[in-house]
Amino acid sequence: MTGRDQPDTTLLGPGDDAAVVRAADGRVVASSDMLVQGRHFRLDWSTPEQIGRKAVAQNGADIASMGAWPTAFLVSLGCPPDTPVAMLDALTDGIWAEAECLGAGVVGGDTVQSDQIVLSITVLGDLRGRDAVLRSTATAGDQVAVAGRLGWSAAGLAVLAADIGGHAEVIAAHQVPEPPYGSGPVAAEAGATSMTDISDGLLADLGHICAASGVRMDLEPAALEPDPLLVAAAAALGDDAVVWVLTGGEDHALAATFPSGAELPDGWRRIGVVLPDAGTGAGGTAARGAGVLVGGREWTGAAGWESFGANLSG
Structure with a gap:
């Protein structure tokens, strides 16, 4: 990962x-x-460069969902x-390309022998003086909003x-x-009361x-x-595109709550409202997607990606 221009951070x-x-803020988001x-990927479906970009993107979205900016990646x-x-060079190119889009550096890591390709990335971020936006601070009456695309990765x-x-x-x-x-820090500055990235699916992450x-x-x-x-893709496959929107992961859109009546910042759109009483208590546990209604009704299907479920199809 050497031989590249590093940012000032x-x-x-x-x-x-x-x-x-x-770490000018004095705190580091990691x-x-x-x-x-x-x-998580197949080499007959994605190029090494695409895999590198995706690995950085999913980590960068985690930092953005805290209201912070990524500064450095360890690979x-x-x-x-x-x-x-050539495959490793292309993977490196993808990692650097996505990191540079964020103004972040790739500052180190490790390489080991394994039976298959495994890519593990740690990202550091800067809050730039603001408090982190947490999952645990939504309140009844808040607006629910999203930034970014929903269901596209699942469709693909x-x-x-x-x-x-x-x-x-x-x-x-x-x-x-x-x-x-950029919508993560913008939401934090606009007073978002909670936020998360949508990695597993909208219902699951909300x-x-x-x-x-x-x-x-x-919702x-x-x-x-x-x-x-x-x-169009759903029609060709005999699937339901709404299910992709509600449960599809890996778009890494952002979901947040904002105070009732507040004007949403650019890039954000309202999709619902926060209601009282999840039935689990703050900090409690619940089934995936529990507490999220769609049109006033409980969703009865799967809520999203399961980390210990099946591998990629095929």
Whole structure:
């Protein structure tokens, strides 16, 4: 990961025992995530560069959902000994390309031998003087809003698994998500009362806010109409695009709550309202998606991605 221009936040990059990253705020927001070949990506569905970009994107979205800006990424890679150098170079190119979009650096990591490709990334972020926006601080009467696309990655995955051809836009959305990074800090500045990124699915991730805050939510179906491109893909597959919107993960859109009556910042759109009493108490646990109503009714299907469920289709 050397030989690249580092941002001003990197005081010491790769080449020593550890990196040194500026933390002007005095606090560091940190998160990590992992991609495993066959579990989270397939090399016949995505290029190494796309995989690198996706790995950075999903970590960057976690930082944005706290109201912070990513500053540095630490990348650890496991791969078989016969992995082509060109593949590793392309993976590195993708990692750097997405990091540079964020104005962040890649400051170190590790490489080990493994039976399959495993990519683990840790990201550091800067709150720039603001408080972090948590999952546990939504209150009854708040507006529920989202920034970014919903259901696109799930649609792309379904098209790839069915091997039907066409629908390039939704396939691209699965291969490289486009999180609305800047919308996280903007929401924090606008007074968002809680926030999360949508990695597992809208219902599942809003359910985390419900459980942590001791509230329920009611989503407005009219505000969640799928894009015509999703409708077209669903028609070709015999699927329901609304299910992708509600339960599809890996778009890494952001979901937040804002005070009642507050004007939503640019890039955010209202999709529902926060109701009292989740039935679990603040900080409690609940079934995935529990406490989230759609049009006043409980959702009866799966709420989203299960980390210990099935692998990618195929």
